[in-house]
Amino acid sequence: MSNIENTNITFYVSTDGNDENSGIESAPFATLERAKEAVREMKQNISCPITVYVREGTYYLAKPLTFHSADSGSAEAMITYQAYPGEKPVLSGxxxxxxxxxxxxxxxxxxxxxxxxxxxxxxxxxxxxxxxxxxxRFPNSGFLYPAKGELHWPHTQFNYDSATFTTKSWRKPHEAVIHMFGKNYWGNLQWQMKGLDTSTQTIHFGAGGYQINDIMQGSEATGIDARSKYFIENVFEExxxxxxxxxxxxxxxxxxxxxxxxxxxxxxxxxxVLQQVIAFKGTQEDPVHHISLSGFRIAHSTSTFLEVYEAPSLGDWTIHRGGAVSLEGAEHCTVEHCFMDAVGGNAVFLNQYNRANRVYGNEIREAGDSGICVVGSKQHTLGSQHAYPSDNVISNNWIHHIGVFGKQTAGVFVSISKDNTISHNHIHHVPRAAICINDGTWGGHIIEYNDIHDTVLETGDHGPFNAWGRDRFWCLNQSHGPDSHGAGHVTLDAQKPVIIRNNRFVDHKGWGIDLDDGSSNYHVYNNLCIGVSIKLREGDFRTIENNIFINGANPPGIHIGYEHNQDRFERNIIVMDSKFDNPEVDIDFKKGDSQGAIYEFIGPPMKGKWLEALDYNVFFNDSGHFTATVHYRPLGSRTERYNLEQWQQLGWDEHSVYGDPLFIDAPNGDYRLKPESPAFRLGFKSFEMDRFGLLSDFRTHHS
Structure with missing residues (x-):
């Protein structure tokens, strides 16, 4: 054993191989299962890195390729399964x-x-x-709209419009699957069809509708009415x-x-035919660790939209706990430089206990649901439990054109976890958020250097980045009642600040950074937001500073503010143009434009300060003058529009400046500031604008 310490042992797998072979390059194994056995056997005698090279070809797996604790390496002796250099093997479910x-x-x-x-x-x-x-399917493309539906849960049926419905007779309507949006377009749901009654133009739902969070059941926000577009698939006659x-x-x-x-x-x-293609399966007490998977195409996992979904916390909707690549009870494992397409549900899922894993340099496209999910158990207090992901890195991934089936999905979805890093990802063409943090437990995430655009393409009331904070101290009455309240002890759940910095968000429809429903303990700085701005709804302890907001579809706003919220909004640059003031996908704000306003506050606190600080900002718009719009509580009772002098008399923006921020070349996308910019006099600091998105070692081998 001593004479081969610190060497690198190699095995080889080929579609032309044989599991009776020795696994050397000239006599490769035929399956990864046999290679995994060989690695276990070798580990009993040596302690050194082991690499399994997989040759070109498609490996149709009879069962998920599963790594357990016994397959683990160590920090000094990593176990690596990787594509043979220059080749593109496929691991298929x-x-x-x-x-x-x-x-x-x-x-x-x-x-x-x-x-x-x-x-x-x-x-x-x-x-x-x-x-x-x-x-x-029917229709072949696009959607139909119901004649009548049910606003309240549970949904059991809806009436179709006979003028637009198919004229064909369906022999097996019970096989059909209905894909339908709720009336407010937060996402969609799927049901098996139970029956079709042509005499009453009624479609009856069977099993399904699992995408709705229990707390949303009974809410008209998820209701079905004439706005709820749908299509029906799996019908032979169509x-x-x-x-x-x-x-x-x-x-x-x-x-x-x-x-x-x-x-x-x-x-x-x-x-x-397989729901999982690859699984890292350990426990907190006996984790699988120090295994790397590199350079594969990972494809062909089954769809999940009629499987069990669950609400991990109080965010809007639900998730399926699984992915084509699943990690649970894993430490120091890596999935890198892989190409994941043709997956029916989530592409990658880090479930419950996971520590210091790395999902790096992958391309994920056309996934049925989300790209990468990082989700802990449903136990929402820390105590002695550790069944949540922490210290994982999601970096340098290209995630695009996902959410083929599920629309309440995200490029990266985070829930009940802490201290994860999401960086240098390029995320675009997604039906909802690029990055979503589902709750405030327990913070500490770093979101940086991501390049995000073309989001919220099929839903509404959202942004490229979205967060919810409906944790123990979120007040439903504060959100929907006539009064304003204190935030409570939010940092018992949102224990560490979430840092959002050095990202580029580009969109033209809704919010850019949407800190919704109680999202608390955020530090947002050095972000370039083009076509979008920021929303602070409820929540506490949020510092928004040194950002650039350009021509947002909505102006920056405080919505339904908590009393004594400790929020700060300082040293930001805000440029608004009324011709871009068009929040077309935001159900609450597309009713009318804000006429180029710099701010729009909806339901600020009634008793105390609206924010802890709002000052040292530079603002500019096409109207030539500052305007702030405030809708006081109770909502609908009073709206005021303030000029800058009136606004400052209220105690806000006393040192701020209305004027051209002096970008170097805004028409051509260069938002660096000229040396004479007024923002510098107010303490604004330049930040890097050439490091957004993918890193130089990203590979596009499979595209």
């Missing part, structure tokens, strides 16, 4: 359809599944040459458009209408 396609009718092809294939789970996704196909498919599970017949030009007999047809 799917199966390849190998039957023969025969013409059926009207451009539809039919494939009789082989006996082994018909035993697979009733798959809900089909991929052809790597591209997800569309389950037969298979009438290129790319659509349908599985007759009873007969084991697969139907597909190939897009024009497709050679069906040469096409690679794959279906997901």
């Amino acid at each position: 799917g199966r390849q359809i190998s039957g023969t396609w025969q013409p059926y009718e009207n451009g539809i092809m039919m494939c009789k599944l082989e006996a082994r294939e018909s035993e697979w789970p009733h798959f809900t996704q089909l991929f052809v040459n790597g591209k997800r196909q569309t389950r037969a 298979l009438d458009s290129p790319g659509e498919w349908y599985l007759d599970a009873e007969k084991a017949d697969l139907y597909w209408m190939p897009p024009p030009g497709t050679d069906v007999n040469q096409a690679l047809v794959e279906v997901p």
Whole structure:
């Protein structure tokens, strides 16, 4: 053993290999399971780094590739599973359809599944040459709208509009799946259809609707009415458009209408059958640790939207506790430089106890739900329990075009955890937030150098960054009642500040940094916000300083402020332009523009100071003068618009300056300040604007 200490042992895996081989490069194993056994055996005799090189090809896993404590390495002897240099192996949770396609009718092809294939789970996704196909649906694109629905939970039915509904007769309506948004567009829900009554134009819901948080049940915010767009899929009679498919599970017949030009007999047809592809599975007492996974395409996990979802805390909606890559009870493990597509639910999920893991340099696209989730147990007080993720790093990931099925999702979702770092990610084209912190337990996160744009594309009342703080001291009456209250002991839950710094947020529809519903203990500084601003709703102990807000769809605002909130808003630059004042996706603010106002306060505290400090800011707009709009409580009773002199008489912005901040080249996106900018005289400090987003070692091997 001593003569091979500190060397690097290598094994090899190839689709042309054999598990009876020795695992050397010229005689590789055939499976990663065999390689994992070889690593365990080798570890009994030596203590040195071990690398398993995986050659090109697709590895269809019979079960999730699962790493336990016995598979662990150490800080000095890391265990690494990685792609062979220059090659792109695929770890798949799917199966390849190998039957023969025969013409059926009207451009539809039919494939009789082989006996082994018909035993697979009733798959809900089909991929052809790597591209997800569309389950037969109505309408073929876009949405329908109900004639009538139910505002209150539980939803049991809705009435369709016979003028726009299909004229086809469905033989198996109970197989259909309904995808529907709530009326306020916070997200969508899915149900199995229970029945279709054409005599009353009624659709009855079966199992589903799991995406709603229990606290939202009964709330009209999640109700269904004529605004609740929907579509229905998995209906054989609606298979009438290129790319659509349908599985007759009873007969084991697969139907597909190939897009024009497709050679069906040469096409690679794959279906997901595993919910997890890779799992790191340990416990707090016996963790899996020091294992690295690098350079793979990870694909073909099943959809989860009709599986069990749960509300980890009091954020709006729910999550499915799982991902194509799942980590639980893991320490010092790494998932890096992988390409994750064709996953039906979340791509990566750090569940409960996790410490010092690293998700780095991956591309995640077209995931069914969220990109990366970091979620603790439902026990919301620390005490002696440690079933939550902490000190993990989510960095240098490219996350885009996710939320294929679930719309209340995020590029990175964080709940019931602390001290995690989310940095240098490029997140865009997501249906809701790029980064969402679901609750105030327990803070300490660092969110920095992310490049975020094109968010909230399919929902409303949100921003590129969103947080909730509906923890023990959040007051529902404060949020929706006529009075204002103190915040309570919020730092018992939000124990450490969340730092949001040096990010670029670009959007043009709603809020940029949305600190919603009691979000507390935040330090927000050195952020460049283009087309968006910031909202402080309820909450406590928030310091907003040294940020640049450009042409926001909404002006910065305090909403439903707590008494004695300790909030500070200082040394920021605010530029507003009335032609960009168009919060089109914000249900509360799209009713009318704010006419170029610098601030819009909605329901500030009634008794004490609105903020601890509001000063030393530079503001500018297209109207040529300062305006602040304040809607006093009780809401609807009184609205005032103040000029700068009146505003300062109220005690706000006494040292602030109205004037051009003097950007170097704003029309071309250069928001650095000229030396003579008035902001410098007020204490504003320049910050880096060339480090947003991905780092130089990001790889695009699989794109």
